[in-house]
Amino acid sequence: MxxxxxxxxxxxxxxxxxxxxxxxxxxxxxxxxxxxxxxxxxxxxxxxxxxxxxxxKCPRCCAWQERAGNCPFCDSLRRDQTIICVVETWHDLLAVEKTGGYKGAYHVLGAALSPLEGIGPEHLSVAQLRSRLDNGTCREIILACNQTPEGDATASYVARSLDGTEVAISRLARGLPVGATLEYMDKLTLNKALSERRVF
Amino acid sequence: MxxxxxxxxxxxxxxxxxxxxxxxxxxxxxxxxxxxxxxxxxxxxxxxxxxxxxxxKCPRCCAWQERAGNCPFCDSLRRDQTIICVVETWHDLLAVEKTGGYKGAYHVLGAALSPLEGIGPEHLSVAQLRSRLDNGTCREIILACNQTPEGDATASYVARSLDGTEVAISRLARGLPVGATLEYMDKLTLNKALSERRVF
The missing domain is CATH 1.10.8 (Helicase, Ruva Protein; domain 3)
Known part of the structure; x- marks a missing residue:
């Protein structure tokens, strides 16, 4: 029809x-x-x-910005430019931003490494990230990749790419989500929570 | 942000x-x-x-048609114009059409009666439906409304509006869906299937 x-x-x-x-x-x-x-x-x-x-796309952090304006993250004096949160996509940036608990800068990689989907290192904005470290302002990089095989591979790749720089590299904490009960938690998460336990 | x-x-x-x-x-x-x-x-x-x-919208059946073409339902010689299937929306028409088992004409009401949403009889194309019966071609009308309170009200309203016409009015069969097991069937459906049972 x-x-x-x-x-x-x-x-x-x-x-x-x-x-x-x-x-x-x-x-x-x-x-x-x-x-x-x-x-x-x-x-x-x-x-x-x-x-x-x-x-x-902002030429520094690769997030969306107005052509006729400033980047709300890179050009804001209210944000701490000594720390950069590296995310896979713009939606991930929005998710971190919605927590309201982060006031540093961002860097959007644009994707996660995924050989099956044909996404290789050349698709990630890692060169831009490295060039942001040149002026010595940034002191810490948080790798906020997703907890997926692709996200893990991406985080490892970015960390390796930053070898030789002075900057500290951290990643998001792994463990039980807030509100979780041990009984219904999957084995992998519970294992991570055990092996990465913290002092009470 | x-x-x-x-x-x-x-x-x-x-x-x-x-x-x-x-x-x-x-x-x-x-x-x-x-x-x-x-x-x-x-x-x-x-x-x-x-x-x-x-x-x-086709001025007869109210389904979408090309401005520069014919209505695929009203103007098709391969379709039986003596029977009209009355549906609430265009998506419902597509659902009936996908069965491949119906070769008659259609009439799209445009909505179902819903006082809560402010949809009254004036929003339904019932006048157009009545005028389609004037030439005496149509012999049966199938009310194919959804099995919801709104759909039931709409079907009753349309049936009442057709009082005084010669046309036969039928509605879709109600009962167990194909593949259903009695154990997991809701009470209302099972009740309908019992009260509207057919000769084996």
């Missing part, structure tokens, strides 16, 4: 490329867009276009 | 209005759009605009 509606199939094809849209919901989202008023439609596309034009 | 990036917050606001995009994923979808090449971005907006311009 859809093949008799070429404009609809093209719309569905475009929506299929949007991540995190379940294929089951694509028809409903298409229906939503088709049901918009011409004015709402114009506005949606304009906002999309403008955001695409006006937001760029 | 986001409030320092006005173009980003506007983009997020627009994406929040898209249904079936979990708010947790909006940042990832925004990142996806910002990372598109200018050419991909242009193409996405163009396809959206063109689809919005070229697809209209």
């Amino acid at each position: 859809i093949d008799q509606l070429p404009h609809l199939s093209q719309l569905l094809k475009q929506l299929q490329r949007v991540p995190y849209l379940a294929s089951k919901n694509i028809y409903r989202v298409a229906h939503h867009f088709l049901s918009l008023s011409p004015e709402q439609m114009r506005q949606f596309c304009e906002v999309l276009h403008t955001a695409h034009r006006e937001l760029i | 986001i409030d320092q990036l006005p173009h980003l917050s506007q983009l997020l606001k627009q994406l929040q209005r898209v249904p079936y995009l979990a708010s947790k994923n909006i940042y990832r979808v925004a990142h996806h759009f910002l990372s598109l090449s200018p050419e991909q971005m242009r193409q996405f907006c163009e396809v959206l605009h063109t689809a919005h311009r070229e697809l209209i």
Whole structure:
């Protein structure tokens, strides 16, 4: 039936490329867009276009910033530039930022190493990270990679790349999440919590 | 942090209005759009605009059709126009169509009655449905509303609106879904299956 509606199939094809849209919901989202008023439609596309034009990656930390403004992390005097939290993606940066407990700088690698997906070291912004250490301001780097095989490999790679620099390298604590009961915890996490136990 | 990036917050606001995009994923979808090449971005907006311009609701059955073409349901000689399947939404039409077992016409009401959401009889395309019966072609109407309180109310309302017409009115069978085991079936369904039992 859809093949008799070429404009609809093209719309569905475009929506299929949007991540995190379940294929089951694509028809409903298409229906939503088709049901918009011409004015709402114009506005949606304009906002999309403008955001695409006006937001760029910060050349230092690789997070999104306004083309006509400053990076909210690198150029803020209220943030401690002696410490850099290295994250895989921009969403990870937002997750750390939402805790409200971190006031240092960030560095977005852009991805995690994943040979299966064809993501190698050349896809990570490690050269930019190294060049940020040249002026000697930074004293500590926190490797805040995900606790996945890809995240572990990425953290090891970044740590090795920083060999020969004076900077201290740390990583996020591993162990029981807040609210966890030992009974329902997986073996690997409980093992880590045991082996990396801290003085009470 | 986001409030320092006005173009980003506007983009997020627009994406929040898209249904079936979990708010947790909006940042990832925004990142996806910002990372598109200018050419991909242009193409996405163009396809959206063109689809919005070229697809209209069929004035008879209210399903989407090409502005420059025929309705794939109303104007098809291969479909039985003596039977009309009445559904709440276009997605429901697609669900019936995917079964491959129905070759009649459709009628999309546009919504289900829902006083809580402010959806009253004036929002349903029941007048169009009645006018389709005037030429006497249609002999049966299948009320294929959802098995929800709203769907039941809608089906009753449509059935009452058709009082005085010659057409036969049926509804979808209720009972155990294929693959169901009695043990795990909810009471209401099992009750319906009992009270609406059929000759073996």
